[in-house]
Amino acid sequence: MEVHVSNQQTPNTGTNLDPWYSNYADRAAGLSVSEVRALFAVASRPEVVSLAGGMPAVSALPQDLVVTAMNRVMRDEGSIALQYGSGQGVPRLREHILEVMAMEGIRGSVDDVVVTTGSQQALDLVTKLFINPGDVILAEAPSYVGAIGVFRSYQADIVHVLMDDDGLIPDALREAIAREKSAGKSIKFLYTIPNFHNPAGVTLTASRRDEVMQICRSEGILVIEDNPYGLIYFDGPPPAPMRSTEDEGVIYLGSFSKTFAPGFRVGWAIAPHAIREKLVLAAESAILCPSAFSQLVISEYLETADWRAQINTFRGVYEERKNTMLQALNEYLPDLHHTNPDGGFYIWLTLPDYLDTKQMLPRAVKELVAYTPGTAFYADGGGRNKMRLSFCYPTPDQIRLGIRRLTTVINGEIDLLETFNATGPLQTIRSSRSFSAPPPDLD
Amino acid sequence: MEVHVSNQQTPNTGTNLDPWYSNYADRAAGLSVSEVRALFAVASRPEVVSLAGGMPAVSALPQDLVVTAMNRVMRDEGSIALQYGSGQGVPRLREHILEVMAMEGIRGSVDDVVVTTGSQQALDLVTKLFINPGDVILAEAPSYVGAIGVFRSYQADIVHVLMDDDGLIPDALREAIAREKSAGKSIKFLYTIPNFHNPAGVTLTASRRDEVMQICRSEGILVIEDNPYGLIYFDGPPPAPMRSTEDEGVIYLGSFSKTFAPGFRVGWAIAPHAIREKLVLAAESAILCPSAFSQLVISEYLETADWRAQINTFRGVYEERKNTMLQALNEYLPDLHHTNPDGGFYIWLTLPDYLDTKQMLPRAVKELVAYTPGTAFYADGGGRNKMRLSFCYPTPDQIRLGIRRLTTVINGEIDLLETFNATGPLQTIRSSRSFSAPPPDLD
Structure with a gap:
């Protein structure tokens, strides 16, 4: 599977192709393609479990x-x-x-x-x-x-x-x-x-x-x-x-x-x-x-309509999905810190600090799971080893599958780093291998 | 009838009432209430014939x-x-x-x-x-x-x-x-x-x-x-x-x-x-x-749907309204220059240059007709003796009535100016009295 994650691409490249390049306002320099946006294209393929976007579960609205x-x-x-x-x-x-x-x-x-x-x-x-x-x-x-x-x-x-x-x-x-x-x-x-x-x-x-x-x-x-x-x-x-x-x-x-x-x-x-x-x-x-x-x-x-009851319905849907994601994280990635939201759509996951979630993303999409890299949520380059996991849109089954795939990706990334850092700080890396091995991907 | 046309009111007044006054961006100074906006409130009363707004004739869409x-x-x-x-x-x-x-x-x-x-x-x-x-x-x-x-x-x-x-x-x-x-x-x-x-x-x-x-x-x-x-x-x-x-x-x-x-x-x-x-x-x-x-x-x-046919329907509606307005202008205000559009929603009317359409507007609304003063369409204070007349929304009957009322307003304004300028440039003013007298208001 060929995967191109185009979050490097910004419209400020290709100057020579834009005759109006020197005409833009200063503020236009602040407009760049966000990680989230680039992900929409990739993660919308049906075979990818997207834990990236923030799409509500509109199917729960009659x-x-x-x-x-x-x-x-x-x-x-x-x-x-x-x-x-x-x-x-x-x-x-x-x-x-x-x-x-x-x-x-x-x-x-x-x-x-x-x-x-x-x-x-x-x-x-x-x-x-x-x-x-x-x-x-x-x-x-x-x-x-x-x-x-x-x-x-x-x-x-x-x-x-x-x-x-x-x-x-x-x-x-x-x-x-x-x-x-x-x-x-x-x-x-x-x-x-x-x-x-x-x-x-x-x-x-x-x-x-x-x-x-x-x-x-x-x-x-x-x-x-x-x-x-x-x-x-x-x-x-x-x-x-x-x-x-x-x-x-x-x-x-x-x-x-x-x-x-x-x-x-x-x-x-x-x-x-x-x-x-x-x-x-x-x-x-x-x-x-x-x-x-x-x-x-x-x-x-x-x-x-009974909109208050409908909000209750939404709450039930999202709570089940959150619980599923939480359970899967505790099961497959027990050593990683994650938040435990009392509502909303998102869990924030912290990886070992030598991992870079943006760099890891193409590998994740290749494994058919998507998330949003932490750097998307910082204006100052922070969040390199963080990621946002959305439980709002995928079904509970997809969420479990997605977290399993994510675990494979994280372990693979650590293997890769070990290979390239054979003489480096193995201690740090080894200590992170206590992640539970995920069960084989079932689909 | 009490009529307040609030086009003088801008949010930059009342400084002492806004604790955040000194916090706005420089560009916020460019936000002011337009004549058109202030008119929407006044001209939306059913008794006023509004030749002011640019609302399409959505009633012509099945x-x-x-x-x-x-x-x-x-x-x-x-x-x-x-x-x-x-x-x-x-x-x-x-x-x-x-x-x-x-x-x-x-x-x-x-x-x-x-x-x-x-x-x-x-x-x-x-x-x-x-x-x-x-x-x-x-x-x-x-x-x-x-x-x-x-x-x-x-x-x-x-x-x-x-x-x-x-x-x-x-x-x-x-x-x-x-x-x-x-x-x-x-x-x-x-x-x-x-x-x-x-x-x-x-x-x-x-x-x-x-x-x-x-x-x-x-x-x-x-x-x-x-x-x-x-x-x-x-x-x-x-x-x-x-x-x-x-x-x-x-x-x-x-x-x-x-x-x-x-x-x-x-x-x-x-x-x-x-x-x-x-x-x-x-x-x-x-x-x-x-x-x-x-x-x-x-x-x-x-x-x-046959959207091309529907556009034809719209054309017919607007053309009839334009023709009605044109006819009324030629009948009641034959000496004033107006444009003759081949399409669209608007006619531009030029009054004698000593008249101020913005100043005249409250009187017009009192006579139950509204228009948009010319100054709304200039960034530099131009257009004082101009007005935009919209034929898009009112029915042909309302358009005739509106132009008749407008003629009364314009003649009244000239009378007023004559009174106050008894020793002034009467020549100029008198020459403009050749406007046809409108028939009595029929409603």
């Missing part, structure tokens, strides 16, 4: 719920659904978003909500609104690959802040702020995913939320609280969002991509009043208005 | 065509429609876009097409990709209000180039280029709407297209050819797009908002290869991917 909603919309509000709408979003949907938000303890007015083309667009607009080239954005280490991409595209200086199994470390945040401020940098905001972190799979504890909020308040730093997974919890709900106790210092980002379906591209921001006004203007400039059709279908779904 | 397409999509491709998709757009839709493009003489590969959230997003991404603060964008005088908004939001220096009834004037283009280059400015692109210009209602002649293209080619200036109305022609098709004769120097922007429906927010760019690669990265950064559901519904519609 399609007749969608069909019913969209037919009602066309019957009752067709001329509105087909037309341009408000740049801020359909008021009816914004009201429903407040109901969803109430489940997380967030209260607000429909005026505070801005509907966006997925919460990714909200992230883009917030960054456009606040970031001058060289401004600092604080973000967890690791952080969401799509956020890093947006921040780079506006030439932000991304400063990672350490996290542990309890999420962002407040002392590390204090240190980063002090260091950047004393270096004369302008810190524009902290970007954080407090619940079931992508990619780290950890959750910020309640007491740390208070502490982080307190630090940001006293330092005058805006918090971007990105919470696409908050309702996808397993044992019980995560601590209340920071936005539930702080109106003026937090922009909260939400999404229907995980609780309904990403194909409609509907997310939202809840922002302090003055920021919200500017966000709407930025949104109108970018796309005029979000899709009226998409917004009305989701409104109708939220009005007529 | 809704069962949409319902059939979307039900088929959910039946046959539901799991794809609900899921994330490619950042560049669904290949199936990109193929259909090439069929639409072939009607205009444009050939290309599916690789050249980037699907966007309306063509507005394409405009945003192109601007993001090319514009450093202070870079020059050449644009017709007047130009599309939404383009001016995007350009400002990236701190471009917008330089208007004169046009006449044959569109952009090549000599004026040459002069503008020479002037800006000798001033040491970096000219990044020419933004032009060659067909049925928004707002001017004129079409660039075939010979001028060649000349404009020749100028830009020899000066190394990229052309952004924005063509949302090209297929909405009345007597016959407009000259071939510049993209049909030039692959490397043109980014062409297209849209389904006028030939199908804007509520799905689907547009596209056709770009030279290297630019297209960067456009896709910028699109992924901004929204991850366009709505798979929207794209598949439109694909299905294009495959199974």
Whole structure:
């Protein structure tokens, strides 16, 4: 099997082929092909078990719920659904978003909500609104690959802040702020995913939320609280969002991509009043208005279907998949550290520090398993021996198979390193061979 | 009737109410409330005849065509429609876009097409990709209000180039280029709407297209050819797009908002290869991917419905409305210069130069008619005595009524000026009183 993983390819190569090369804006240099993107092409082959992407299990959403909603919309509000709408979003949907938000303890007015083309667009607009080239954005280490991409595209200086199994470390945040401020940098905001972190799979504890909020308040730093997974919890709900106790210092980002379906591209921001006004203007400039059709279908779904029960269904699906992945990791790779998420889509796996997950990826795809290399989630080259494993999309059987294949790949990589390092630090390498041998691949 | 037209209000006022005021990026200063936006709220009241907005006549699209397409999509491709998709757009839709493009003489590969959230997003991404603060964008005088908004939001220096009834004037283009280059400015692109210009209602002649293209080619200036109305022609098709004769120097922007429906927010760019690669990265950064559901519904519609016949239907609707507006203008306001579009949505009306259409707008809305003041379409304060009249959305009866009301407003404004300028230049004012008196308002 020939496999080309094209994550080396960036559009900045091939200068001589682009007559407009010298015309691009400075910020265009920040646009490069991410590991995740390159993987989509490779990992979408049916024979590959992809533990790489973040695609929700839309098969768990009964399609007749969608069909019913969209037919009602066309019957009752067709001329509105087909037309341009408000740049801020359909008021009816914004009201429903407040109901969803109430489940997380967030209260607000429909005026505070801005509907966006997925919460990714909200992230883009917030960054456009606040970031001058060289401004600092604080973000967890690791952080969401799509956020890093947006921040780079506006030439932000991304400063990672350490996290542990309890999420962002407040002392590390204090240190980063002090260091950047004393270096004369302008810190524009902290970007954080407090619940079931992508990619780290950890959750910020309640007491740390208070502490982080307190630090940001006293330092005058805006918090971007990105919470696409908050309702996808397993044992019980995560601590209340920071936005539930702080109106003026937090922009909260939400999404229907995980609780309904990403194909409609509907997310939202809840922002302090003055920021919200500017966000709407930025949104109108970018796309005029979000899709009226998409917004009305989701409104109708939220009005007529038992969406809370559907979220419960999703929780069950993802929890089973997480448990399967966890069991397989414990069985096949017991010596490797992995996180144990209480919700969301991802587990973060740490390999021995002499392994490079990006370099290992072509071998993995050859063994018909894909993951996302850790470096995708760092702006500073970190994460070389880490990887993100997604349990959201593959079935439990595929997940077990995928982890078995991954174990083969990791052991093979270690064998290879032993061969080439016969006179090198064998001690370190040998010590890692305590990984359980996986059973033979069964397919 | 109390009428507040809030086009004075900008979010930059009220500093003391925004704790984050000093944190915004420099580019945020370019985000201001446009006249058009403020009008949407006021003019959407049912009693107002709005000749202001650019909403298509979606009532002319049989809704069962949409319902059939979307039900088929959910039946046959539901799991794809609900899921994330490619950042560049669904290949199936990109193929259909090439069929639409072939009607205009444009050939290309599916690789050249980037699907966007309306063509507005394409405009945003192109601007993001090319514009450093202070870079020059050449644009017709007047130009599309939404383009001016995007350009400002990236701190471009917008330089208007004169046009006449044959569109952009090549000599004026040459002069503008020479002037800006000798001033040491970096000219990044020419933004032009060659067909049925928004707002001017004129079409660039075939010979001028060649000349404009020749100028830009020899000066190394990229052309952004924005063509949302090209297929909405009345007597016959407009000259071939510049993209049909030039692959490397043109980014062409297209849209389904006028030939199908804007509520799905689907547009596209056709770009030279290297630019297209960067456009896709910028699109992924901004929204991850366009709505798979929207794209598949439109694909299905294009495959199974007689979309060419439907475009013919739209043409008929808009041509009747244009003829009605033209007739009313000739009847009630025979002395005012107006353009006579061969297609599209808009007529551009020039009032005596001592009238200010922005100042006059609250009076117009009080008389239950709305239009878009000319200044909205200039980055440099031009267009004070101009207005854009849209014939796309109101019915022929409403259009006649609207023009009658507008005539009352204009005459009232002249009366007012006469009163206040009793010792002033009465000559000029008197000469304008030759406008026909409109018949009494009939509703």
